[in-house]
Amino acid sequence: MGLAIKETAYLGWWFVRARFFGRRKPLQTVLFITDACNLSCRHCAIYNHKDPVMKSYEKVREELEYSYREGSRFVDFEGGEPMIWREGDKDINSLIALAKEIGFYSCTVTTNAQLPLKGLKADSVWVSMDGVGAMHDDIRGEGAFAKMEKNVAESGLKGVSVNMTINKRNCEDVERAVEYVKNNPHLEQISFSFHTPYAGTEGLKLDWEERGKIVERLIVLKKGGAPIMNSLSGLRLLKDNKFKKHCWVSNFILHDGTRFAECTGKAAGVCEECGFGMAGEMSSVFAFKPDTLMAGMKLRVR
């Protein structure tokens, strides 16, 4: 879905104010609508099976309105598992409609695809895939890959993207994952992040030498035409993480309602070891790297 002239102008205006006048206001909101999940992934520090929170529709409205007032125009519904969210007869599509009514340009849903995706009205759907077949299941639980594959195939959605978080267990599966996406007609592209060692998941972290070698492998794949969303400039930055972060581009609102003006990684003390691919992309955007700007445009202007 392409952006209208007014929306493109807002993006330009936002960028100029941020890049040249130092204004630090979000463009994207990462909104956690629940911490309930139907999986227990090895690398995740969020899911809560004991006393999960499901935000009310009105709470989500309040948080969307707040984020919009702050300047945000893109929202990523996160969890837990956002496809689980319900209130009476309302579901995730009701939240997407609400965001659009408030004025958000585009809604993303990041999902494990364990529930049917048919009819999902998000502008972008990111399915998490942490390897192919047994490797994905090793991280996400038995049967998760088959369910994900089936739900994606039956979704009827165009341009579904995949996100793989690379860690100590699945790092040898990177090339297979790229091949899988390339050969799956329902999938458009794959983005890569590295494991970020939130408390309790430190054991999955790669050391810098391993991480650097994997980045080199990703660069070779990308140069060979693989459908990798990360730009070359953004990928290079992930090697040693020594780049200027612009993580205030997204505000985060957690399942318990806590509002952060930037990525939660800072409060958790994990920025030094952050693996989020988008951190590298954002830094490259602010450095005017043409390949990253193009990758960003491709994401936003469909």
Ligand SMILES: C[S@@+](CC[C@H](N)C(=O)[O-])C[C@H]1O[C@@H](n2cnc3c(N)ncnc32)[C@H](O)[C@@H]1O
């Ligand atoms: C927390 S999940 C929630 C949404 C949904 N349940 C899913 O699995 O996609 C969102 C994304 O964060 C990634 N993720 C979870 N823990 C991570 C970590 N420690 N470091 C980097 N990415 C992580 C997941 O792999 C997934 O792609």
